[in-house]
Amino acid sequence: MKLTVNLGADSYPIYIENHILEHALTYISKIFSGKRIMIISDDQVYPRYGSALKANLEAQYECFHLELPHGETTKNFKTLPVLYSAMLDAGISRSDLVIALGGGVIGDLAGFAAASYLRGVKLAQIPTSLLAQVDSSVGGKVAVDLPQGKNLVGAFYQPSLVLIDPSVLDTLDTRFVNDGMGEVIKYGCIKDRELFDLLASYSSFEDLKPRLAEIIGRCVDIKRCVVEKDQFDTGERMLLNFGHTLAHAIEQFHHYERESHGEAVSIGMYQISLLAEQENLTRPGTADQILKVLDIYGLPHSCGIPLTELTEAMTRDKKNLNNKLNLILLNEIGVSRIYPASVDFFHSDRIV
Template sequence: MKLTVNLGKDSYPIYIENHILDRAVSYITQIFSGKRIMIVSDDHVFPLYGEQLVSNLSGTYECHHLILPHGESTKDFQTLPTVYKALLDAKLSRSDLIIALGGGVIGDLTGFAAATYLRGVKLVQIPTSLLAQVDSSVGGKVAVDLPQGKNLVGAFYQPSLVLIDPLVLNSLNERFIHDGMGEVIKYGCIWDAELFRTLASHSSFEDLKEELPSIICRCVDIKRIVVEHDQFDTGERMLLNFGHTLAHTIEQQFQYQRESHGEAVSIGMYQITRLAEEQGLTASGTSGKILDVLERYELPHECGLPLGTLTEAISLDKKNLNNHLNIVLLHEIGDSYIKPASIQFFADNTRMV
């Protein structure tokens, strides 16, 4: 399956195929004619797929690799000097290539390094987690975290190619399958009621597995459409942030140690829909439908904190401009909209979420 993100000179193909890692070189030679490649990965992913990728590429290119610790704490501004040093030591020039082989953390961090090293080096994304395959590897948002919040230093930097191999998900820890399902459910909520019904018609991820390649493709296609309409996140692309206003603050509250990103998004989607229903902004019963699907895929819907604990971090969120928040809400499943609001939307400080 091939999709193309049409962004003029920044257009790029996305290939979704089983065993595509075995044929990576045939795709990379189509977009890269330079000499050196740096593969950035982590200590979970590289032992599984790194050598396979290196051996596939090394007959054609001079390959180097950097292995970083896994986990959100790696996506830190302080990690960047390590990445830049590895690129310099390998003598990567602006005519060379960087490959991000890993989940969302590696994709975001490596993407930001590629965007800023020598003012921009060609980038290929090879996502190995469900979350990265359906969401973060496509669209060009790259970033690192600061102690004050998630993704506060970032850029828009489109890859030259995305290679998605659904079979790598077989080696994923079960928790991170569920994590990715949080973002899959998001796409059904904001854009595609039929996708949501498909998810609701299965009893578990195992039951859904046969349909996974087509579901990944549908999520990527939705993101492609949204990014083509709004590359720089000033309008329609904000819909992709459904659940994220609360999710980022939940992640930060626990120093990224408790809820994963997809788990936090799941909580955020349910809780913000519950608030919107109570204010007459979302059709009654919508949060119940979301809760049912979250439970099918073993995702949480509450974090056990009073809302007031989260509002200070929300006020620092980069989507909060002049005390003006753009909150993503649902009219109903599959039909989302952007609601201009203030921090008062979250005014019930004592309620538990």
């Protein structure tokens, strides 16, 4: 499957195909005619896929790699000098290419390094987690975390190419498959009732797996359409953040060491829908429908944190515009909207 994100001069192709990673050179050579490539990956992904990718590309390019510790705690400001130094040592110039090979952490971190090094070098995304394949590798959001919150330093920097190989997901731990399913469910919630019902019709991820490439394609296509309408996240693109205002606060509360991103998003989608139902802002029963699908894919709906302890982080959320907390609420499954609110929306003695 080939999709194209149409953004004028910043347009780029997305290829989705099992085992496409084995033929990376064919696709990289279509968008890159320079000399040097820096592959940025982590210590779980590179040993599995990096050496083969590098060997494949060395038929035409001079290749270097940097292997970072895995996990969200790597995606911080202090890691950036490590990336810049590696690129300088490799002689990477503005006519060269950075490849982000990994999950969302590597995609965000390597993407931000590519955007800022020498004021921008060409970037290719090769996502290896389900979450990165359906969401973070597409759309050009790149960032690092600060102690005060997630993704608070970043940029919009579109890749030149995205290669999505669903077959690499066979090696993922169950938790990280589930993690990605949190974002898949999000797409059904905000834009695609038919996708949501399809997810609800299976009994587990293993049951769903034969249709995984198709489902990834549906999610990516939704994101492609939204990004084309709102590249810089000031309007419709904010719908992609359903559940995220609460999720980012939950992740930060435990210093990114307990709930994964997809788990936190799952909690956020369910809990915010419950709150919205109580205020008659969402159709009754919506949260219960979300809960049933979360249960199918082994995702949590609560985390045991008092809501009042999460509000400070929410006030620093990037989606705040004009002193309003721009929440994403569902009218019903498949239909979402932006709801400007104050943090008072979350003033409750509830434990989420």
